[in-house]
Amino acid sequence: MIRVQVPATSANLGPGFDCLGMALELYNIVEMIPASRGLVIEVSGESAADIPRDERNLVFQAAQRVFGNTGFSPPGLKLRLINQIPAARGLGSSTAAVVGGVVAANLLSGGKLGVKDMINLASSIEGHPDNVAPAILGGIVVSVQMDGEVKCLKIQPPQGLKGVVAVPDFPLATRTAREILPSQVPFQDAVFNLGRVALLVAALQQGDLSLLGPAMEDRLHQSLRSSLIPGLKKVLAAAKLAGARGVTLSGAGPAVIAFADSNFDLIARVMSDTFRQNGVKSRVMVLKPSP
Numbered sequence: 001m002i003r004v005q006v007p008a009t010s011a012n013l014g015p016g017f018d019c020l021g022m023a024l025e026l027y028n029i030v031e032m033i034p035a036s037r038g039l040v041i042e043v044s045g046e047s048a049a050d051i052p053r054d055e056r057n058l059v060f061q062a063a064q065r066v067f068g069n070t071g072f073s074p075p076g077l078k079l080r081l082i083n084q085i086p087a088a089r090g091l092g093s094s095t096a097a098v099v100g101g102v103v104a105a106n107l108l109s110g111g112k113l114g115v116k117d118m119i120n121l122a123s124s125i126e127g128h129p130d131n132v133a134p135a136i137l138g139g140i141v142v143s144v145q146m147d148g149e150v151k152c153l154k155i156q157p158p159q160g161l162k163g164v165v166a167v168p169d170f171p172l173a174t175r176t177a178r179e180i181l182p183s184q185v186p187f188q189d190a191v192f193n194l195g196r197v198a199l200l201v202a203a204l205q206q207g208d209l210s211l212l213g214p215a216m217e218d219r220l221h222q223s224l225r226s227s228l229i230p231g232l233k234k235v236l237a238a239a240k241l242a243g244a245r246g247v248t249l250s251g252a253g254p255a256v257i258a259f260a261d262s263n264f265d266l267i268a269r270v271m272s273d274t275f276r277q278n279g280v281k282s283r284v285m286v287l288k289p290s291p
C-alpha cells in the first residue's frame with residue numbers, strides 16, 4: 001500500500017496571482033492499493049459526502065495520468081481518502097487531490113517521475129502552479145508556468161509566522177472566482193502588483209514581517225472577488241486592526257488568511273465575528289506553515 005499526505009495550500013498571498021503559495025499544516029491523506037480489478041474509493045473526513053467515488057474522482061483521474069505516462073497500470077485500484085482540508089474554500093483541496101493522486105501513483109509505478117515531472121504534470125491538470133508547487137515542495141514557493149514547464153523556487157517561511165484562517169461555511173468554485181476576472185487590467189494596477197509582489201518575496205526571504213501588510217495588497221483579483229464573499233473587505237481590515245502582519249483572500253477564496261506572529265486568538269475571533277456581522281458563518285484555524 002502507498003500512503004501519501006498532502007498539505008493544504010494558500011495561493012496568491014495577495015499580489016502573487018497564480019505565482020505564489022504557501023503550504024500549511026493541515027493534510028489530506030491518500031492511500032492507494034493496487035487490486036486485481038475494479039475501482040473502490042472510500043472517503044472520510046471533510047466534505048466526504050460531496051466527493052465522487054467513481055472515475056470522476058480527482059485523485060483517480062490524476063493517478064490515471066501518471067499511469068498513462070509511466071506505462072505501469074494496475075488492473076484495479078482501491079483508494080482510501082482521509083481529508084482534513086475543507087473543500088472549495090481556497091485552501092487547495094483540489095490540488096491536494098491531484099497531487100495525492102500523482103505522487104501515490106508515481107510511487108506505485110516505481111518512482112519513474114521526478115519531482116519536477118510531478119510538479120509539471122499536476123500543474124497542467126490544475127491549470128496554474130501556485131497551489132501545486134508548495135503542495136509538493138512545502139514552505140513558500142514562487143512558481144511560474146512557462147511552455148508547459150514550471151520554474152519554481154522555495155523560500156523558508158519566517159520563524160514564528162502562522163496563518164489565521166477564517167473559513168466561511170459556503171463553497172466557492174475556483175472556476176466561478178476566475179470567471180469574474182477581466183481579460184485586461186489597467187497598466188497602473190499591473191505596476192501596483194509588480195511592486196508589491198517583489199516586496200513580498202524579499203520581505204519573506206529576509207523575515208521582515210513589518211512589510212507584510214503593504215506587500216500583501218492587491219489590485220488584480222481581490223476586490224473583484226469581494227462581490228462573491230460578503231464582508232471580505234471588512235474582515236481584511238478587522239484582522240489588520242487586531243494585529244495581523246498581513247491579510248489576504250486565500251487562493252480564490254472564500255477563506256481569508258491573516259499572517260501573524262502573535263495575537264492569534266484575538267485575530268481569529270475578530271475575523272469570525274466580522275464575517276458573522278456580515279451574515280457569514282465561519283470557522284477559524286491557526287495553522288503553521290508546512291515545511
Ligand code: HSE
Pocket residue numbers: 011012017018019128130131174177178221251252
Ligand atoms: N491563483 C488561483 C486563483 C488560485 O486565484 O484563481 C486558486 O486555485
